[in-house]
Amino acid sequence: MSKEPKAKSIIEPRVLKGFRDFLPSMEIPKKAITNNLEKHFRSYGFVPIDTPVLEYTEVLLGKGGGETDKQIFHFKDNGDRDVALRFDLTVPFARFLAQHHSELALPFKRFHIDKVWRGENPQKGRYREFTQCDFDIVGVDNAEADFEILSMMDSSFSVMGVKNYQFCIAHRGLFNAFLAHHGVLEQSVEILRTVDKLRKIGKDEVLALLHELTSDQEKAKAILQYISKEDEQEPFLTTLDRLTALSGGENPFSERMRTIYSYLCNAGIEAHFTFDPSITRGLDYYTGIVYETFLTELPHFGSVCSGGRYNDLASLYTKEKLPGVGSSIGLDRLLAALEELGSPLVASASSADVALFNTDVTQFSTYDRIARAMRKHGLRVSIYLLNKKQGAQYKWAETNAIPFAVILSEDDVQNNTLTLKNLRTREMQNALSTEAAIAVITKELF
RNA sequence: GUGGAAGUAGUUCAAUGGUAGAGCACCAGAUUGUGGAUCUGGCUGUUGCAGGUUCGAGCCCCGUCUUCCACCCCA
Structure with a gap:
């Protein structure tokens, strides 16, 4: 390409935007954490699986549409196939289940720790290549499975040595019941997106946007009332009762939440969980409980562990009914946060004794x-x-x-x-x- | 993908459009002798990359790449 041969003939060493090298000082703690997590997952009877990094684009885009389309790395391979890099571990898992469920004993519990790719613009704690630690239970739709995932989230953070975190949980089904009660279920996707911004842009902005969406001041106010907590310290069950009433009374979703919370209390781990009705999750495949995890010292870093229940995900690829619930730890974001916090977890990197x-x-x-x-x-x-x-x-x-x-x-x-x-x-x-x-x-x- | 800010030695930072510098770090040697001291010397840069304006560009202009921030979305 260059017009004249230059004295310097070496290729400039560089990596792509949003992609990174890991020096031992970062790779050692990362490996230590994933080793601990793996041991921990196995102690719950979860088993490891692996899936290809590259899939047919249609498989990965099956349901996503919209935003996923823009974020996915896709191209034609040498055989002119339309292929894409996986952008999470959940969708390939759904494909995997549809293909292999007859060889698996349900309920099936698996974990998967590996890299995924998204073509987003990078920021701190947000990369184009990053590692997710997924753990899911499929083949069962009940409070016991929901609880076990929450319980594992809690113990995972303690196994990783991370302190000062808060799990914010909500229920997509309950929220939809509320929206149906007010006759605005058709706009649920837009409303969910707006509601999700509460943490960032505040009540007034959200109310204005909701008004715009529903063209109804009363409905907008009702939604805002549902998603905001007057008292940050409002007890879990008080929030649940309030939301249940706003949704038109007891329903299977509120009962599910009640049962889950009783399990959390019996396990003595309820303190790390708060009911946050503004948590909705952008991905539209969630049908039940949803959650995000924030580090209390760095809330602006975003969630470091999210997930929820998806009862129809595998239905893209099979007629078999395969309900699932799972969670995903964003390891790279977590490491970036720990580094910013000066955590000893990312400071000790001795190569030998x-x-x-x-x-x-x-x-x-x-x-x-x-x-x-x-x-x-x-x-x-x-x-x-x-x-x-x-x-x-x-x-x-x-x-x-x-x-x-x-x-x-x-x-x-x-x-x-x-x-x-x-x-x-x-x-x-x-x-x-x-x-x-x-x-x-x-x-x-x- | 859109908008904003930034990019100088390994690193932290200087340099009015006029010869690119300092501390730390690093390397070699001396001294010491089972290390943190001292001395001497050295290196590190096509000022992110590539163009343009100018007698002359680290500085001004255009493009591009990367990082950070916001939007969007998310781990």
């Missing part, structure tokens, strides 16, 4: 023998592979946040011992056996 110094390369096999013995005891041991002076080796260990160094003096080589240094306190212990050193390190670290 022990740095084995290389002070005399003729002793390399001795180093290797010690390293192998230590690794057998579960320690992470990294031998310094360059033959440099000790200052450089100390610096290398420090940069990699390695807490211990093993150094072999001439005496150590003679006597088959080693010197152990705690790099944080700078304490040294001489003439230790390998076993003794392992004991000291293990005691200090675990």
